[in-house]
Amino acid sequence: xxxxxxxxxxxxxFTPGAAEGYINKAMQPGIAELLKTDIPKEPLPxxxxxxxxxxxxxxVRKERKSVQLYLDICVRCGACFKQCHYYLGTGDxxxxxxxRQELLRKVYRGHFTIGGKLFGSLAGAQKLTPEIIKNEWLKxxxxxxxxxRCSVFCPYGIDTAEITMAGREVLNSVGLAxxxxxKVISLVYKHGNxxxxxxxxxxxxxxxxxxxxxxMIGVKVKLPVNREKAEILYLPPSADLFVNTDTMVGVAKVFxxxxxxWTMSSYASEAANFGLFFSYDDxxxxxxxxxxxxxEVGAKLVIFGECGHAWRAARQYMEDMNGPLPxxxxxxxxxxxxxxxxxxxxxxxxxxxxVIVTIHDPCMWARSGDIIDESRAVINSVCNKVVEMDxxxxxxxxxxxxxxxxxxxxxxxELRMKGGLPRAMAVKDVVESDxxxxxxxxxxxDKAQLPLxxxxxxxxxxxxxxxxxxxxAIILEGQKEPEExxxxxxxxxxxxxxxxxxxxxSSMDECCExxxxxxxxxxxQCDMACEPKE
Numbered sequence: 001x002x003x004x005x006x007x008x009x010x011x012x013x014f015t016p017g018a019a020e021g022y023i024n025k026a027m028q029p030g031i032a033e034l035l036k037t038d039i040p041k042e043p044l045p046x047x048x049x050x051x052x053x054x055x056x057x058x059x060v061r062k063e064r065k066s067v068q069l070y071l072d073i074c075v076r077c078g079a080c081f082k083q084c085h086y087y088l089g090t091g092d093x094x095x096x097x098x099x100r101q102e103l104l105r106k107v108y109r110g111h112f113t114i115g116g117k118l119f120g121s122l123a124g125a126q127k128l129t130p131e132i133i134k135n136e137w138l139k140x141x142x143x144x145x146x147x148x149r150c151s152v153f154c155p156y157g158i159d160t161a162e163i164t165m166a167g168r169e170v171l172n173s174v175g176l177a178x179x180x181x182x183k184v185i186s187l188v189y190k191h192g193n194x195x196x197x198x199x200x201x202x203x204x205x206x207x208x209x210x211x212x213x214x215x216m217i218g219v220k221v222k223l224p225v226n227r228e229k230a231e232i233l234y235l236p237p238s239a240d241l242f243v244n245t246d247t248m249v250g251v252a253k254v255f256x257x258x259x260x261x262w263t264m265s266s267y268a269s270e271a272a273n274f275g276l277f278f279s280y281d282d283x284x285x286x287x288x289x290x291x292x293x294x295x296e297v298g299a300k301l302v303i304f305g306e307c308g309h310a311w312r313a314a315r316q317y318m319e320d321m322n323g324p325l326p327x328x329x330x331x332x333x334x335x336x337x338x339x340x341x342x343x344x345x346x347x348x349x350x351x352x353x354x355v356i357v358t359i360h361d362p363c364m365w366a367r368s369g370d371i372i373d374e375s376r377a378v379i380n381s382v383c384n385k386v387v388e389m390d391x392x393x394x395x396x397x398x399x400x401x402x403x404x405x406x407x408x409x410x411x412x413x414e415l416r417m418k419g420g421l422p423r424a425m426a427v428k429d430v431v432e433s434d435x436x437x438x439x440x441x442x443x444x445x446d447k448a449q450l451p452l453x454x455x456x457x458x459x460x461x462x463x464x465x466x467x468x469x470x471x472x473a474i475i476l477e478g479q480k481e482p483e484e485x486x487x488x489x490x491x492x493x494x495x496x497x498x499x500x501x502x503x504x505x506s507s508m509d510e511c512c513e514x515x516x517x518x519x520x521x522x523x524x525q526c527d528m529a530c531e532p533k534e
Contacts, residue, residue, distance in 0.1 A: 040175030046130040049174045053133055054111055056173035057104075060166045061112070067166045070158045071108045074101060080150035080160070085400050086143055089418030097150035097160040100140050104167050107132070138176050141167035143415065145405030146277065147363035152396055164405070169279055177278065180409035184274045185282055192289065193238035193270035202266045205241045213249055218480040221256045223248070227263035233299040234264050234332075235271040235290060237307040237444035240465075244447050247306055250467030253474050254336055258344050262303075268293045271305045272444065273313035277406035283313055284321040290314075291322045302329040306465045308364035308404065308443035315369050331365075333442055333466060337374040340381050347473040349384045355438035355462070356385040357469070358430050360423065360450065361398040362443035372396070375442060378466055382473035387434040393426040401441075403449030413452075420453035427459055438462050440469060495533040504533060 044052060061068040080097035081087055087096040094100065102124075109116030109125035116125030126132070146161035171177055187196040197205075206223035213221045224230070234255075240248040255262050268289040275282030294302050304310050311331050319325055339345050359379060365371040372395050379386055393399050402419025430436040439454075439461050441447060450463045496511040497504050500519050505511040512526035521529050 039172050039177075043134070043175040049130045049133055050128050053170050053174050054107075054128060056170045057108065057166070058112065060169055061108070064162070064166070066159065066162055068108075070101070070163055071105050073156050074098065074105065074158055075156075076102070077155065079153050079155060080158075083150050083153045085147070085149070085402055085422045086145070086415075086419045089402070089421040090415070094136070094140055095143055097144075097154075097158075100144055100167075101158070101160060101163045103132075103136055103140060104163060133171070133174060133176065137167055137171055141171060142178055142407065143412075145363070145400045145402065145407055145419070147400035147404060148367045149363065149397065149400065152367065165277075165280070168277070172279055178406065178409065178411075180411070181274055181278050181406040184406075185278060185286070188270055188274070188286055188289075191269075192265070192267045194272050194274065195238050195242070197238055197241065197269065199266040202241065202269050206264070209241075209245060209249060209252070212245075213252070217476065219256070219476050219478050221249075221252050221476075223252050224263045226266055227297065229298050230261050230263035231298075231300050232260055232262035233268075233290075233294045233297055233302045233327075234262050234305065235268060235302065235310070236264065236305040237272050237310065238270045239444045239448070240305060241269075244306075244444065244465060244468075246468040246471055247447075247465035248467075250465070250469070250471030250474070251305065251332055253471055253476060254332075254339065254345065254467070257346075257474060257476055258339060263297060265293045265297070271307040271310035273310055274406060276309050276313045280317075280321075283317055287313060287318045287322050291318070291325065294325075294327050299327050302327055303335055304329065304331045306332060306442040306444065306467060308362035308369075308445060311371070312364040312368040331369070331371060331442075333371060333374050333378055336467070336470060337377045340377060345381075346475040347382050347470075348475055349382055349473055351472045352383045352469050353385065355383070355469075356387060356434060356436045357383050357438045357440055358387050358389055358427065358436045359394065360389075360401070360439050360441040360446060360463075361394055362441060362446055363398060363400050363404060365442060366394075366396055366398045371442075375466060378470065379440060382469050387430050387436050389426040389430050393422070399423045399426065401443070401446045401449040402453065404443075404445050408445055408448055416449065417453060417456045420449065420456070423450070424453050424457040424459060427454070427461055428457070431459055431461060436461060438464065440464060440466050442466050496530050497533045498529055499531060500529050505530075508532070 076098055078098060084096050106124060106126035107128045109123060110127050115123040141164055144160065144164040146164055148159060148161050151157060151159050168177065184194045187194055190196070191198060203225050206225050210221060210223055213219065234251070236248055273283055273286045275286045290302060304314055314329055357379060359375060361372060361375065388394060399422040400419065401423060402416050407416060427439060437460060439450065441450065441463065442465060447463055447465060454461045454463060495504060495506055496508045498511055498514055503514065505514060508530055511530035515521040515526045515529040519529055
């Protein structure tokens with residue numbers, strides 16, 4: 001593994017304090033009451049920590065029979081070792097699915113099984129101590145991205161994400177978590193989104209994107225916010241309004257192309273659900289924002305944007321936790337793929353001929369959301385040059401980006417890069433064999449993590465969303481080509497006047513010809529002399 005990597009791993013430390021800054025007072029009444037757990041703002045004293053942790057572990061194993069089943073049936077065969085991106089990136093046995101599970105399993109045996117109580121370490125049991133909680137559990141349960149790749153290869157189907165969540169909920173009960181996750185969840189409750197965008201800023205950015213689209217293609221494409229009634233409620237990851245704006249533009253163009261009756265909400269202005277990485281109470285509460293808004297606007301369909309864990313939190317939990325639901329829900333790639341299948345969208349694939357595309361399947365879509373073929377249907381409809389990575393690294397077997405599960409924090413940047421190693425190696429193969437220069441994905445965390453991974457491993461590959469490519473290829477009624485828009489901007493219609501001699505002309509072209517002939521100013525600089533007449 002090497003001394004440098006060992007040092008990186010030894011230095012992994014998270015800022016503790018589960019509820020420091022954690023706010024569970026939601027913007028509307030009724031949601032905060034769902035949060036049953038009173039999470040300590042600071043780590044509990046050592047003399048209280050073990051008792052509280054064991055009580056919570058006992059509750060979790062009784063409430064969720066799957067957790068106890070997974071703790072009981074593992075035979076430690078090791079089939080999961082080489083399937084875990086963090087084990088492959090670090091070489092640390094404890095940072096593997098079975099190693100991480102064993103941290104919890106040994107304590108479970110030691111305190112809750114007869115064999116463990118009688119025979120102790122001979123039965124693979126261990127008594128819990130404050131040191132184990134603070135030095136091992138906090139470290140390793142927050143180095144699992146809950147990607148579930150190991151589950152695909154486990155002969156018993158053990159879901160490591162469930163074990164990780166159990167471990168994190170026990171840690172929460174004693175005041176240990178990462179401030180990154182608790183801060184994100186708090187921002188959702190305060191502002192409706194993960195990055196704390198206030199309502200005015202959210203609306204202003206939508207208006208800015210509308211203006212930007214019109215300037216680019218000459219078509220007025222709307223991004224409606226807080227409409228009283230709409231058939232479709234769209235939930236973008238908040239990053240699409242400020243960072244991944246090409247994705248948001250592509251989505252808006254799709255809605256515009258079919259004349260969709262849609263809106264976004266400043267109250268539920270975030271698709272993502274970080275409760276999935278913290279507690280199921282928060283998962284339920286964050287999903288409830290969506291349900292409340294959808295009911296208020298009378299939405300018949302709720303569409304989740306390009307966000308991995310948002311789709312898992314909705315697809316696997318929303319109906320059970322917040323149902324029955326008076327609306328249907330799907331994700332934007334399913335929606336666009338269906339429109340393509342019905343012949344409702346028109347594309348010019350040649351507009352994407354500057355890129356050779358490969359597809360990264362987000363973990364939460366491929367293994368938890370059954371979205372695989374739809375992504376490829378859309379990509380192949382808008383791109384001519386598409387290359388798949390090795391079959392063992394895509395679709396259900398896709399490697400994680402290394403930043404999911406609440407790990408997208410700069411505190412552990414070097415570790416995140418190690419977690420991204422398997423994906424980087426798969427990309428490297430298609431870069432060398434097919435000159436791939438663009439990797440598309442449908443997850444906001446992927447779009448934040450993978451560009452850094454590409455840079456770290458010196459791979460000349462751009463990362464973007466599927467709807468970024470849709471945006472380039474889609475043909476809208478009345479749309480003008482970039483060259484036409486440039487000409488219009490360069491030569492505004494209507495009368496103009498030469499600022500050097502006050503001579504008036506019927507058009508900007510005439511004024512430019514005059515400036516070139518009389519004032520020796522080239523046409524490409526005529527805006528220095530000519531301006532539209534007011």
